[in-house]
Amino acid sequence: MNNNTGKQNKNRKVNKGISSLLGKVRSLVISARNVAARNINTIQVFANFGIGRLIVEYEQTGKKRAAYGQKVLDELSARLTKEFGRGFSEDNLSNMRKFYIVYREQKQISETASGKLVLKVKSQTVSDQSQNSETVSRKLATPEDVQAIYSQFTLSWSHYVFLMNISNTDERSFYEIEAAEQNWSLRELKRQFDSGLYERLALSRDKKGIKKLSKKGQVVAKPHDLIKNPYVLEFLGLDEKSKYSETDLESAIIDKIEHFLLELGKGFLFEARQKRFTFDEEHFYVDLVFYNRLLRCYVLIDLKIGKLTHQNLGQMQMYVNYFDRYVKLPEENPTVGIILCRKKNNALVEITLPKAANIHASEYRLYLPSKEELKQKLMEWSGEEVAKKTAKRLSKKKGRKNG
DSSP states (O other): OHHHHHHHHHHHHHHHHHHHHHHHHHHHHHHHHHHHHHHHHHHHHHHHHHHHHHHHHHHTTOHHHHHTHHHHHHHHHHHHHHHHOSSOOHHHHHHHHHHHHHHTTTOOOSSOTTSSOSEEEEEEOOOGGGGGGOEEEEEEOOHHHHHHHHHHOOSOHHHHHHHTTOOOHHHHHHHHHHHHHTTOOHHHHHHHHHTTHHHHHHTTSOHHHHHHHHHHOOOOSSGGGGOOSSEEOGGGOOOSSSOOOHHHHHHHHHHTHHHHHHHHOTTEEEEEEEEEEEETTEEEEEEEEEEETTTTEEEEEEEOSSBOOHHHHHHHHHHHHHHHHHTSOTTSOOOEEEEEESBOOHHHHHHHSOTTOOEEEEEEESSOOOHHHHHHHHHHHHHHHHHHHHHHHHHHHHHHHHO
């Protein structure tokens, strides 16, 4: 009996050890496959960039070639498809050409630091009459060169096909950075673009902040960096015209919490719904409680289906004060409060709250806003900011003269 028990214990230890080993091996295999898939995809994107470059350079060698550019793409497509199969349709070759034209100045990839081409292309071009004798050989360089390629092209070809149709260079750069950092699928990228994420973030920033979006994406360094105006909640499936309660709105958000986290932005972790705390023998409930790991602070969200009131602001101030005094740890940063409402009054917010208050109010929409409408708002906002700064400068100048 004792021998059997000993064998059983030994078998359990062996099985446990094998399970542990299996888990580690599985993780390694999955990681390796992901890296391999990523590298293959990156090299394919870079190859498409190179093909686009070759097409453009070919067209630029003479006016005659530029004139029958479409015919060149037709013939090139037929021959490449015959030799290599799918992936070389006329439309795709046209996209490769456009890809190179759009990104050639932005992507500094023609040479590595060592002066060698990352993708070595040796072409021996004869004359226009003997195009069939043109030979092109491609050879990838060192692993360091492959890493250099990846540092430039971090998304899939489908992502870039979508991105290069965004005409605004700053906006396109912002979405490329965010898609790479947040690991957005193509569907998520399209949704963020359709929701006007760039314009909504820009509306809560000054001119320097807007420019920073195109250089670094959304950098979350302070509470204000979290705020969007408005928040777009079209994924909830609620009808803008129908009647719904705050409980309905909250329940819809919980049902679509992954979508809501995407809309909130970077670093958010969901903690609780209807978080209760008791003060002076009275119970209070915070609609939604999140934690932002980048700012290392709690973020409280209160939902209002109507117009923002000073009572709403006062209530949120009380929630924030309670969390700061009784919930957050000493090493954590002050709690942030966000009130999502159908309509807000900026003047009411400014006069109700102290300047240093960590409380923000933003409107929400249950439908995707018109990008043209958001761009118009951004233009109007930019004009107002310029006017304010000009008035402030003139006021200071006048004060110095009077002094």
